[in-house]
Amino acid sequence: MAITKRQTRAQFKTYKNVFDDHAERVLFRLSSQGHFKHLAEPISIGKEANIFSAMKYGPNGEEQPIIVKIYRLETCDFNRMYQYIRYDTRFLNLKKKHRLIIFTWCRREFQNLLKAREAGCRVPTPIAFRDNVLLMEYIHGHGETRPSPRLKDRFPENPQAFYEDVKQQMAKLNKAGLAHGDLSAFNILNRDEKPVLIDFSQCSPLDSANAQELIERDHRNVDTFFKKLGVKIPERKQK
Numbered sequence: 001m002a003i004t005k006r007q008t009r010a011q012f013k014t015y016k017n018v019f020d021d022h023a024e025r026v027l028f029r030l031s032s033q034g035h036f037k038h039l040a041e042p043i044s045i046g047k048e049a050n051i052f053s054a055m056k057y058g059p060n061g062e063e064q065p066i067i068v069k070i071y072r073l074e075t076c077d078f079n080r081m082y083q084y085i086r087y088d089t090r091f092l093n094l095k096k097k098h099r100l101i102i103f104t105w106c107r108r109e110f111q112n113l114l115k116a117r118e119a120g121c122r123v124p125t126p127i128a129f130r131d132n133v134l135l136m137e138y139i140h141g142h143g144e145t146r147p148s149p150r151l152k153d154r155f156p157e158n159p160q161a162f163y164e165d166v167k168q169q170m171a172k173l174n175k176a177g178l179a180h181g182d183l184s185a186f187n188i189l190n191r192d193e194k195p196v197l198i199d200f201s202q203c204s205p206l207d208s209a210n211a212q213e214l215i216e217r218d219h220r221n222v223d224t225f226f227k228k229l230g231v232k233i234p235e236r237k238q239k
């Protein structure tokens, strides 16, 4: 089914109060490239990004949702972003320029998701990125049309099994040379009683100067959460 330019542009105009001209252009570009047909609904307004769902055509012509994450250019804390990204060995010597940092932050999340996915970690499959906009798989449970709830909003039926699964996902990530860096019950979705890790923008390579600190913090956050659910937490050896 063809998507006409006029239809798509008009679609984004209806979000005029939400998107600046730049976001509107980037969204138009990504949809013209066939990544999605139209935006569907807002999902979340986060600290740094707005999350929407969008619809694309599936292999049999049926509509399927994807996630559109748009980092806000004006109101995101770019100093905080810079404090993290400057340690990332993939982006050393990055100039401290507002847009450049935000675009690199978005590219970094795409690369992290790709690497985690390749390592067999349960994360949303990244689809594409451009400037400050990232497209990825929409995580929803079997037969559900809404996004899977965050772990903090849907406690697992079997906390012990869920905890072990989260730790397995973390181990796979570490094996792939990455530390998530912002792992908590906010950034783990409960999809049909299995954890899916999201929000990979802070995720850093293990050879970054702050990697060990990020790993320890992730374990602490996860352990503290599951301890409250009655899970027996094994003692962690400090490295």
Ligand SMILES: Nc1ncnc2c1ncn2[C@@H]1O[C@H](COP(=O)(O)OP(=O)(O)OP(=O)(O)O)[C@@H](O)[C@H]1O
Pocket (backbone or CB within 6 Å): 043, 044, 045, 046, 047, 048, 049, 050, 051, 067, 069, 124, 136, 137, 138, 139, 140, 147, 148, 150, 186, 187, 198, 199, 200
């Ligand atoms: N791939 C996805 N599938 C389903 N829901 C998602 C997906 N990615 C994000 N979400 C939803 O959007 C929310 C915000 O996403 P994310 O954590 O990536 O952005 P953020 O800007 O860091 O937001 P926050 O400040 O709330 O952490 C998530 O808590 C989750 O509810």
Ligand SMILES: [Mg+2]
Pocket (backbone or CB within 6 Å): 046, 186, 187, 199
């Ligand atoms: Mg988050």
